[in-house]
Amino acid sequence: MKELKEAILTRGKAVNQDVLLVDSFLNHQVDPTLMHDIGESFAAHFKPLGIDRVLTIESSGIAPAAFTAYTLGVPLVIMKKQMSRIMTGDLLQTTVRSFTKGTEYQLTVKRDFLPEKEQILFIDDFLASGEAAFGAIKLVEEAHSTLAGIGIVIEKSFQSGRKRLDDLHIPVLSLARIISMGPEGIEFLE
Amino acid sequence: MKELKEAILTRGKAVNQDVLLVDSFLNHQVDPTLMHDIGESFAAHFKPLGIDRVLTIESSGIAPAAFTAYTLGVPLVIMKKQMSRIMTGDLLQTTVRSFTKGTEYQLTVKRDFLPEKEQILFIDDFLASGEAAFGAIKLVEEAHSTLAGIGIVIEKSFQSGRKRLDDLHIPVLSLARIISMGPEGIEFLE
Numbered sequence: 001m002k003e004l005k006e007a008i009l010t011r012g013k014a015v016n017q018d019v020l021l022v023d024s025f026l027n028h029q030v031d032p033t034l035m036h037d038i039g040e041s042f043a044a045h046f047k048p049l050g051i052d053r054v055l056t057i058e059s060s061g062i063a064p065a066a067f068t069a070y071t072l073g074v075p076l077v078i079m080k081k082q083m084s085r086i087m088t089g090d091l092l093q094t095t096v097r098s099f100t101k102g103t104e105y106q107l108t109v110k111r112d113f114l115p116e117k118e119q120i121l122f123i124d125d126f127l128a129s130g131e132a133a134f135g136a137i138k139l140v141e142e143a144h145s146t147l148a149g150i151g152i153v154i155e156k157s158f159q160s161g162r163k164r165l166d167d168l169h170i171p172v173l174s175l176a177r178i179i180s181m182g183p184e185g186i187e188f189l190e
Numbered sequence: 191m192k193e194l195k196e197a198i199l200t201r202g203k204a205v206n207q208d209v210l211l212v213d214s215f216l217n218h219q220v221d222p223t224l225m226h227d228i229g230e231s232f233a234a235h236f237k238p239l240g241i242d243r244v245l246t247i248e249s250s251g252i253a254p255a256a257f258t259a260y261t262l263g264v265p266l267v268i269m270k271k272q273m274s275r276i277m278t279g280d281l282l283q284t285t286v287r288s289f290t291k292g293t294e295y296q297l298t299v300k301r302d303f304l305p306e307k308e309q310i311l312f313i314d315d316f317l318a319s320g321e322a323a324f325g326a327i328k329l330v331e332e333a334h335s336t337l338a339g340i341g342i343v344i345e346k347s348f349q350s351g352r353k354r355l356d357d358l359h360i361p362v363l364s365l366a367r368i369i370s371m372g373p374e375g376i377e378f379l380e
Contacts, residue, residue, distance in 0.1 A: 023277070023300065023303075024302075024303070027268075028267065028268055028270065028277075028299075028300060028303060029265055029266070029267050029268075029300075029302075029303040030256065030259070030265065030266040030267070030268060031265060032256055032257075032259040032260035032264075032265070032266050033260065033263070035256060035260070036260050058248065058249035059248035059249035059252060059268065062249060062252040062253055062256070063252055063253075063256045063266070066220065066222055066225060066252070066253045066256055066257070067222075067256070067260075069220070069222040070222035070223065070225070070226050070257075073223070074222075075219055075220065075221060075222070076219070076220040076222050076253070077218065077219050077220070078217075078218055078219075078220060078249065080218065087213070087218075109218075110213065110218060110219075112214075112219075113213075113214070113218060113219040
């Protein structure tokens, strides 16, 4: 996606070979027009799969996922990293390790909001080692639904996540695939 | 806002006189069409104030704030409750006590993303005692900008937040104002 790659090159910053700072347009300050266009791209690509529901993780996935769900005309479900005291009942849970924060966390979703026999589209801001995506896969399996597709804003193609998802034959669309990065620049996989 | 009040009455649940469960359309499962319409309502109301930027808190404010910012054509900035290891530099911070989670947390925003001399619109899902809104007011003050308006999806009008904001003469638009709630039903302030 051309506008996204331009945003990464002009407004992003490769802090080192692993960490890409995109907090000026994606996950702290957010460019809503870009998020809208990202949502339309995901929706157009995955619409033929008969998506029933969009699933994301709080909080950086919410903006692109909200525009995707709006364009598809289906509900959005946000997997929670933190429990609130009003979150009770029949819960689906799994453990995920965060690369960015260097921590482990529980992903939680109410079973009511992930009904069985649906086609689920998972949207997230980053794909690196794929831990978050595998958390989504596990919760969707527990719910007896199908993870029909995965839409990623920025893929670190030099990490293992994409290959692990391809091995499972899950359709993945990454709007920007970074093959290498560092102080000398950012290169995309075409 | 009619569609919102209908959603609260038909899809929400007053757990007791203080806690309203709206996780079926607002903060866990999200109705993106409703969020879009909420965003358009906030944008139409506050546009005359010359809003430069929309500010919200992760994570339940993000969906309505993203549609608001998209419609206004201005950036969205998400105040963070959790620090990540890539969040460094000149930071604005304040402490907020959460009613729902019964905890205290730090609100953090990079100073770069809250420049001085702007008109800021703060959007959040709930207004109860107003702690989150007062956290936003404090960060915007520290940034030497102006909190021009506050857009709230659901106001618990029987709590102190609205009065405290009115006392500061900050324009507040709450799309649903609940005057009382409980097992016997939910009543709105017209």
